[in-house]
Amino acid sequence: MTAILAHADRLIHPPAAPSSLGCMGMGSHTLPPFGWMEAVTRWQFAAIATELTVAAAALYLLGVWRVRQRHPARPWPLWRTAMFLGGLLVIVIATQSGVGTYDDVLFWDHMIQHLMLIMIAPPMLVLGQPITLLLHASRNPLHTRVKRVVRSRVAGWLTWPPFGIAAYTATIVGTHLTSFMNVVMSNGAVQGAEHLLYLVVGYLYFLPLIGREPIRWRVSYPVKLFLLFLAMPVDAFTGVVLGSASSDPFAPMEPPGRGPSTLTDVHAGGAVMWIGGAGIMFVMIMVIFFAWSRDTRPAGGMGWLESARRANLATMVSGSGPAPARARTRQDASVDDDEHLAAYNAYLARLHGTTEQRP
Numbered sequence: 001m002t003a004i005l006a007h008a009d010r011l012i013h014p015p016a017a018p019s020s021l022g023c024m025g026m027g028s029h030t031l032p033p034f035g036w037m038e039a040v041t042r043w044q045f046a047a048i049a050t051e052l053t054v055a056a057a058a059l060y061l062l063g064v065w066r067v068r069q070r071h072p073a074r075p076w077p078l079w080r081t082a083m084f085l086g087g088l089l090v091i092v093i094a095t096q097s098g099v100g101t102y103d104d105v106l107f108w109d110h111m112i113q114h115l116m117l118i119m120i121a122p123p124m125l126v127l128g129q130p131i132t133l134l135l136h137a138s139r140n141p142l143h144t145r146v147k148r149v150v151r152s153r154v155a156g157w158l159t160w161p162p163f164g165i166a167a168y169t170a171t172i173v174g175t176h177l178t179s180f181m182n183v184v185m186s187n188g189a190v191q192g193a194e195h196l197l198y199l200v201v202g203y204l205y206f207l208p209l210i211g212r213e214p215i216r217w218r219v220s221y222p223v224k225l226f227l228l229f230l231a232m233p234v235d236a237f238t239g240v241v242l243g244s245a246s247s248d249p250f251a252p253m254e255p256p257g258r259g260p261s262t263l264t265d266v267h268a269g270g271a272v273m274w275i276g277g278a279g280i281m282f283v284m285i286m287v288i289f290f291a292w293s294r295d296t297r298p299a300g301g302m303g304w305l306e307s308a309r310r311a312n313l314a315t316m317v318s319g320s321g322p323a324p325a326r327a328r329t330r331q332d333a334s335v336d337d338d339e340h341l342a343a344y345n346a347y348l349a350r351l352h353g354t355t356e357q358r359p
Contacts, residue, residue, distance in 0.1 A: 038098045038101070038102070040098060041098070042097075042098045042101050042102075043096055043097055043098070043101070044096055046095050046100070048192060049091065049092070049095045049192075049195075050096070053088045053091055053092055056088055057088055060128070060130060060133065061081075063076070063130075063133040063134060063136070063137035064076045064133065066137040067137050071136075076133060076136070080127060080128050081128065083128045084125055084127075084128025084129075084130060085128075087120075087121045087122070087123075087124030087128065090116055090117075090120050090121040090124065091117065091121050091199070094113045094116040094117050094121070094195075095113070095117075095195060099113050099116070100113065104191075106265060107262075108268035108271075108272050110269065111270075111273050112276070114175075114176075114198060114273075115272070115273070115276050115280065117195055117202070118168075118171070118172075118198040118199070119202060119280045121199060121202070122199060122202030122203040122205070122206050123202070123206045123210055123284065125199075125203060126203060126206045126207050126210055126213075127211070129211070129212060129213060131150060132213055134146055135147065135214070150214055150215060151216065155215065155216070156215075156216045158204055159204060159207055159216065160217060161208045161209070161219055161223070161227055163204070164201075164207070164208065164209075167201045167205065168201055168202070168234065169231075169234045171198065172235065172238055173234065173238060175194060176242065176273070177238060177242075181249075205231070206284075209227055209284075210284070210287070210288065221288065221289075221291075224288050225285060225288055225289065225292075228281055228284055228285050228288065229281075229285070232277070232281045232282075235273055235274060235277030235281070236274050236278060238270070238273050238274075238277075239270040239271060239272070239275070240270065240274060241270070242266055242267070242269055242273065243266075243267045243271055244270070245266050245267070247263065249266060
């Protein structure tokens with residue numbers, strides 16, 4: 001393990017001179033020490049991010065309005081609209097609030113920004129179901145074109161769950177444990193592309209796990225939990241490597257004012273990735289587990305609690321009553337609950353009668 005950490009430390013510690021990477025946006029000399037007030041009040045304007053988020057919000061609300069006009073009895077769910085707009089708000093906060101202002105001078109703040117862009121905003125956008133909304137709000141030929149794209153071979157590969165976990169792993173490790181971090185800090189365009197990469201990779205990773213879009217893949221609850229568990233060691237390994245660095249791996253990071261030393265800053269960033277990433281994944285796992293326990297759909301989509309309840313009830317009922325009823329119970333696992341209840345009550349009555357007849 002020590003050898004692995006040492007090798008990773010060498011990967012993220014390039015011999016480049018600080019002077020070649022001196023472009024740091026606002027720079028630490030123009031910023032006061034970071035605090036809650038600065039995080040809330042010190043905003044910076046990012047034209048491209050603002051334009052994209054405003055356009056996405058406007059198009060989404062237009063789709064909501066069109067669905068309401070066409071189907072007044074079945075309007076688009078308000079909570080999905082809130083989730084999508086909330087995801088856009090998270091993007092704005094991550095890139096333009098104090099979090100975005102200090103992202104090139106404080107590494108731990110930089111890591112908070114990354115978690116917001118790859119683990120918080122994408123799930124919220126997925127839950128907003130923008131593709132389904134587009135299908136409901138559009139007409140031909142746009143409707144047909146969207147369906148063709150969603151069902152295409154390329155879309156199938158991009159939304160394939162193993163591809164999502166592979167892309168997530170490569171993105172987390174590749175952007176934090178290599179010299180790519182220094183390129184990001186010295187080039188604003190590359191930094192913007194990195195933010196977009198996080199959003200896209202996060203969206204593709206979470207889409208088959210928590211989304212209900214009309215994509216090719218339908219993932220069972222156990223597989224969803226497994227794929228969420230797989231991401232936790234990725235975040236933990238990256239955090240441990242950064243938290244164990246013996247020297248400053250990122251020359252451009254210069255905490256403002258009386259901030260922490262650069263090495264302490266890197267260690268704090270590793271802790272954010274490790275603890276914060278694991279915490280977010282744990283919440284996602286609990287959400288999926290809770291949804292699984294409450295899923296009462298028949299057959300393969302049935303939740304495990306409902307499956308166990310029905311199996312136990314069918315076993316008890318099948319041991320009593322006429323043979324046709326037992327055969328029907330074995331053949332049809334989704335017998336009406338009223339019929340089950342009546343048979344179960346008869347079973348209890350017979351059991352009680354048997355108990356009273358004992359000498």
